[in-house]
Amino acid sequence: MTERMDPRGLEALRAAAEHGQEFYAGLDERHVGVTASYDELKRRFAEALSDRGHDPVQVVEELVQGADGGILGSGGGRFFGWVIGGTVPAALAADWLVSAWDQVGAIYATSPVSAVLEEIAAGWLRELLDIPAGASCAMVTGCQMAHFTALAAARTRLLGARGIDVQKQGLAGAPPIRVLTGAHRHESLLRAIRFLGIGTDHVEILPLGPDGGIELSALEAALDSSDRPTIVSLIAGDLNTGRRDPFGPVCDLAHARGAWVHVDGAFGLWIKASPALRHHLDGCERADSWATDGHKWLNVPYDVGYAFVRDAEAHRRAMTMRASYFIDADGAGRDPMDWNPEWSRRPRGIVTWAALRSLGRDGVANIVESCCRLADRLVQEIGALDGAEVVAPAGMNQGLVRFLDPAPTPDHDGYTDRVIDALQAEGTAWFGGATWNGQRVMRISVSNHRTTDEDVDRTVDAVRRALRLRTP
Numbered sequence: 001m002t003e004r005m006d007p008r009g010l011e012a013l014r015a016a017a018e019h020g021q022e023f024y025a026g027l028d029e030r031h032v033g034v035t036a037s038y039d040e041l042k043r044r045f046a047e048a049l050s051d052r053g054h055d056p057v058q059v060v061e062e063l064v065q066g067a068d069g070g071i072l073g074s075g076g077g078r079f080f081g082w083v084i085g086g087t088v089p090a091a092l093a094a095d096w097l098v099s100a101w102d103q104v105g106a107i108y109a110t111s112p113v114s115a116v117l118e119e120i121a122a123g124w125l126r127e128l129l130d131i132p133a134g135a136s137c138a139m140v141t142g143c144q145m146a147h148f149t150a151l152a153a154a155r156t157r158l159l160g161a162r163g164i165d166v167q168k169q170g171l172a173g174a175p176p177i178r179v180l181t182g183a184h185r186h187e188s189l190l191r192a193i194r195f196l197g198i199g200t201d202h203v204e205i206l207p208l209g210p211d212g213g214i215e216l217s218a219l220e221a222a223l224d225s226s227d228r229p230t231i232v233s234l235i236a237g238d239l240n241t242g243r244r245d246p247f248g249p250v251c252d253l254a255h256a257r258g259a260w261v262h263v264d265g266a267f268g269l270w271i272k273a274s275p276a277l278r279h280h281l282d283g284c285e286r287a288d289s290w291a292t293d294g295h296k297w298l299n300v301p302y303d304v305g306y307a308f309v310r311d312a313e314a315h316r317r318a319m320t321m322r323a324s325y326f327i328d329a330d331g332a333g334r335d336p337m338d339w340n341p342e343w344s345r346r347p348r349g350i351v352t353w354a355a356l357r358s359l360g361r362d363g364v365a366n367i368v369e370s371c372c373r374l375a376d377r378l379v380q381e382i383g384a385l386d387g388a389e390v391v392a393p394a395g396m397n398q399g400l401v402r403f404l405d406p407a408p409t410p411d412h413d414g415y416t417d418r419v420i421d422a423l424q425a426e427g428t429a430w431f432g433g434a435t436w437n438g439q440r441v442m443r444i445s446v447s448n449h450r451t452t453d454e455d456v457d458r459t460v461d462a463v464r465r466a467l468r469l470r471t472p
C-alpha cells in the first residue's frame with residue numbers, strides 16, 4: 001500500500017463488502033417489497049451538493065442507511081415479479097472484483113483478461129444454448145441491446161443482399177425492411193426496431209395459433225405477400241405464459257424466402273441448458289440470431305445480455321470500429337468493440353465466466369429445472385385456493401392466476417389488483433399484475449436459484465392469508 005492510499009478509503013471498501021454480505025445473506029428474511037416512500041427516500045438524501053467532500057466510510061454508511069426500505073428484494077427467493085433473476089455467489093464476487101479492477105472492456109489492449117474470458121465464456125454459452133459453433137457473440141447490457149445488435153447485423157446482411165452498404169449509405173434509398181412477429185412479442189423488440197430506423201410501422205403482428213405460437217399459415221401468407229427484405233422475430237418463452245414459436249417450421253418457411261430469423265430468448269433460451277427440457281426449443285438452433293440475458297436465468301448481477309449471430313461477418317461489419325489510438329489485437333485476442341455497440345464498457349465476460357465455472361452444466365440445468373418445477377407448484381397451488389383460479393398453467397417458469405371477487409356484483413379485475421397490492425404490502429412474497437387476454441392477472445415468474453420448496457409453501461400461505469383478509 002502506498003502512502004497515497006487513504007486508509008479511510010480501504011476501510012470504506014471493507015465496510016461495503018461487509019454490508020454487501022450481510023444484505024446478500026439476509027435477503028430471504030427481509031420484507032420483499034419496498035417500505036420507504038419516494039418522499040422519505042428523497043428526504044434522506046436531500047442535502048445540497050457540498051463544497052467539501054466527506055469521509056468515504058461516512059459516505060458508505062449514509063448510503064446503506066439511506067437505502068433502507070428503498071431496495072426491492074428482487075434478488076431473493078420469494079420475488080416472482082417481472083422476470084428477474086438473482087445472483088449466484090461466484091458471479092457476485094466476480095462482479096465486485098470487476099469493479100475493483102476497473103477494467104475497460106473495449107478492446108483487448110484495454111483489458112486482456114476481460115477479452116479472453118469473454119471469448120471463453122462465449123464458447124461455453126454457445127455449447128449450453130445450442131448455438132452454432134461459428135456464430136459470433138456480443139456481450140451487451142441486456143436483451144434490449146442484444147436485439148439491437150443482432151438486428152443491426154440482420155439489416156446489414158438483408159440490405160447487403162440488395163447491393164446496399166447500409167454502413168455507408170444508411171437507410172435512405174434502401175427498400176424498407178419489414179419485421180414479422182407474433183402478438184406475444186416483447187416491447188424491447190419494437191424499441192430496437194425504432195433505434196435501427198426500421199420503424200414500427202413496418203412491423204406486422206401475426207396471429208397466434210392454439211399453442212400460443214405464430215400461426216404458420218398466416219406467416220406463409222405474409223412472407224409471400226411481399227419481396228421486401230424481411231426479419232421474422234420469434235420468441236423462446238413469452239413473459240406471461242412461457243409459450244414459444246414453432247421454430248423449425250418457421251425457419252423452413254422463412255429461409256426458403258431469404259428472410260432472417262431472430263429469436264428473443266431473454267430467459268427462455270436457457271431451457272436449452274436442460275437435457276430434460278430442451279426439446280421444447282427444438283429447431284431454435286436453426287435461427288440466424290439469438291438474443292438472451294445473463295442477468296435473468298443465469299443469475300449473474302445486472303447488466304449482462306448476449307447477442308449471437310450466425311453470419312459473423314455481417315455482425316462484425318455492423319459493429320466494428322477502428323481509431324488511430326487503438327492497439328490492434330491482430331488475431332492475438334479478440335476486440336469486443338468489433339462486436340459490441342458500446343465503446344468504453346464494463347467487461348461482462350468475467351461474471352459470465354464465474355457463474356458458468358461455479359455452476360457447471362449441471363448447475364445451470366438445475367436452476368432451470370427447479371425454477372420450472374417451482375413455477376408449476378406456485379401456479380397450481382395458488383390457483384387451487386378458495387377465490388383463485390389458474391389463467392395460464394406454467395409454461396417453463398412463467399404462469400398466470402387471478403382472484404375472484406366474492407362481492408354480489410363481482411369486479412374480478414379490481415379484486416385481483418387489490419390482492420396483488422395486499423401481497424406486496426405484506427412482504428412475504430412479491431408478484432406483479434398484468435392485463436392478459438383482456439383480464440387482469442397476477443404473473444408468476446420463477447427465475448432465481450434461491451427459490452426453494454419452502455419459499456413456495458410460505459408464499460402460498462401468504463396468498464391464502466391475503467384472500468381470507470379480503471373475503472368478508
Ligand SMILES: *Cc1c(COP(=O)(O)O)cnc(C)c1O
Binds near residue numbers: 188
Ligand atoms: C426481459 C425481457 C427482454 C428485455 O431484456 P433486458 O435484459 O431487460 O434488456 C426482452 N424479451 C423478453 C422476453 C424478456 O423477458
